[in-house]
Amino acid sequence: MKKSKVVPLRIPENLDHLAALSAQEQQTDKATAMRQWLYRGAVQYVLKLVAEGRVSMGRAAELLDLTVYDIQRLAEAQGLEVGATDEQRRKSRALAAKVAGGSR
Numbered sequence: 001m002k003k004s005k006v007v008p009l010r011i012p013e014n015l016d017h018l019a020a021l022s023a024q025e026q027q028t029d030k031a032t033a034m035r036q037w038l039y040r041g042a043v044q045y046v047l048k049l050v051a052e053g054r055v056s057m058g059r060a061a062e063l064l065d066l067t068v069y070d071i072q073r074l075a076e077a078q079g080l081e082v083g084a085t086d087e088q089r090r091k092s093r094a095l096a097a098k099v100a101g102g103s104r
Contacts, residue, residue: 002065043074051080 011019011034022033046063049055050071061068075082 047071047075047078047080047082050075050082057082 016030019030019033019037022037023030026033026036043064046055046060050057050060055063057068057071060066060071064071066074072082
């Protein structure tokens with residue numbers, strides 16, 4: 001089971017009403033509805049950080065308790081480019097060629 005933490009939080013009444021509506025539609029409770037909203041927002045934020053190159057795919061996976069492959073699929077579903085840049089691929093190929101040439 002994942003660790004959880006109780007966090008006191010004040011929210012506007014309109015969000016409380018929306019959470020109640022969401023909970024009713026999903027046949028769950030308000031706290032679960034709010035946790036789902038929070039998680040979806042966290043996913044969006046982490047994917048943005050990955051796309052900007054501020055967080056690695058590995059770190060994103062750790063933060064969201066997912067696999068790197070899950071992060072890749074989520075990013076692709078949102079149309080985000082999260083793989084290596086063309087420049088990074090070029091540098092990797094040059095380094096690989098240099099290493100391969102030096103081992104002969």
